[in-house]
Amino acid sequence: MDLAYMANLPQEEFIERRQRTLAKMQPNSALLVFSEIEKRRNNDCDFPFRQDSYFWYLTGFNEPNAALLLVKTEQTEKAILFLRPRDPLLETWNGRRLGVEYAPPILNIDEAYAIDDFSAHFPKITRNLTALYYVPAFHLWGDKLLSESAVNFTDFLDWRPILSEMRLIKSPNEIRLMQQAGQITALAHIKAMQETRANRFEYEIESEILYEFNRHGARFASYNSIVAGGNNACILHYTENDQALKDGDLVLIDAGCEFAMYAGDITRTFPVNGKFSQPQREIYELVLKAQKRAIELLISGNSIKQANDEVIRIKVQGLVDLGILQGDVEALIEQKAYRQFYMHGLGHWLGLDVHDAGEYGEERSRILEVGMVLTVEPGLYISEDANVPEQYRGIGVRIEDNLLITEDGNKILTAAAPKEIEAIENLMQKNRQFLKM
Incomplete structure (x- = not known):
């Protein structure tokens, strides 16, 4: 059996996750999680398959049309998988399947059944159980399967509070993979700096980034890459990436790989062009100062809100100093005058999803704990039609890194990507000199 598609984590990790989940479930209950299914791209072609993160977290199984059922009674605890059966003809056309026979020994689960028989087996397995942990409307194909089964539970509970909290604290194995994801992503951003020059299209630089991901073992991006030249950087989720880069503009690149x-x-x-203008430098240094201060504050025992409050204060003071905002700093903060230039949060959880699972607390006041991974990404976006001094119009700057909360403070997983002005300019100028040789 070819296992090349299996998880890049030891099976013991998935077993331990299922055991922890079972321990948090109430007695005489079941927990049901469906996989993702293939999504049509056009006519009879599908998008590349990407597994549901919750399902993957508990199984490490990368096939569509599957369901995991955890059962907890006074007598026993079981992990049961429903999946596609082996089919030589379909496998010839569409790729290998693990199949019912191989699933228990390879995935270390207790029982396996064909997904087509879900409606027959599910009522029998859960006949005497009182509660089902399930999230309706999460996977509509799963809702349909469940509706076709005779179920008679007293309680229906949401499993997300259990699984999201588990996902929020990363294990040593997860941290190892995230370090690699950060390193590959950093190498791609270095490549982008080396390859950027006037009159190249944004999508050309995107292609350099994706190639670098692939070259280092990351087949896919973790989200749609943003390559935004000039005023396009003031569109937070700009993904058209179809404009020519202009000499004298900045380019904002927000891109990350998905590794394992x-x-x-x-x-x-x-x-x-490899050289910051004075206005660009002033805005950039303000954002960088804010990010560095945030990194100092994002440690165990503090919150994202604490860091963001300090970031806002630094930015408002800086914008007043530059003449972009006018008035008293405290009053401007109270009025949220900065929102026209800084309209998003400071960061988000990171993991299997780029915006990962886990509660933030009111206004992101949750206390940070060892093992959490988050982004720190302050920005300033001054559109070309903003009512500010002309030299600052059309400048959008964001600086983002990935941060692991540790016992000693934090660790920047993406430090290999240059962000100091001198380091960026030196890298870009050195590459231009090499190209002229």
């Missing part, structure tokens, strides 16, 4: 299902997420902003 785990996301990297870096943003760097740099000059197309």
Whole structure:
């Protein structure tokens, strides 16, 4: 049996996750999680398959049309998988399947059945159980299967509070994979700096990034890459990437690889021609100062809100100093005058999803704990039609890194990507000199 598609984590990790989940379930209950299914791209072609993160977290199984059922009674605890059976003809056309026979020994689960027989087996397995942990409307194909089964539970409970909290604290194995995702992502941003020059299209630089991901073992991006030249950087989720880069503009690149299902997420902003203008430098240094202060504050025992409050204060003071905002700093903060230039949060959880699972608390006041991984990404976006001094119009800057909360503070997983002005300019100028040789 070819296992090349299996998880890049030891099976013991998935077993331990299922055991922890069972321990948190109430007695005489079941928990049901469906996999993702293939999505049509056009006519009879599908998008590349990407497994549901919750399902993967508990199984490490990368096939569509599957379901995991955890059963907890006073007598026993079981992990049961429903999946596609082996089919030589379909496998010839569409790729290998693990199949019912191989699933228990390979995935270390207790029982396996064909997904087509779900409606027959599910009522029998859960006949005497009182509660079902399930999330309706999460996978509509799963809702349909469940509706076709005779179920008679007293309680229906949401499994997301259990699984999201588990996902929020990364294991040593997960951290190892996320370090690799951060390193590959950093290498791609370095490549982008080296290859950027005036009159190249944004999508050309995107292709350099994706190639670098692939070259280092990350087949896919963890989200749609943003390559935004000039005023396009003031569109937060700009993904058209179809404009020519202009001499004298900045380019903002927000791109991350997915390595072994785990996301990297870096943003760097740099000059197309390799040299920051004075206005660009002033805005960039303000954002960088804010990010460095945030990194100092994002440690165990503090919160994202604490860091973001300090970031806002630094930015408002800086914008007043530059003449972009006018008035008293405290009053401007109270009025949220900065929102026209900084309209998003400071960061988000990172893991199997680029915007990973887990509660933030009111206004992101949740206390940070060892093992959490998050982004830190302050930005300033001054559109070309903003009512500010002309030299600052059309400048968008964001600087983003991935941060692991540790016992000693934090660790930047993406530090290999340059962000100091001198380091960026030196890298870009050195590459231009090499190209002229």
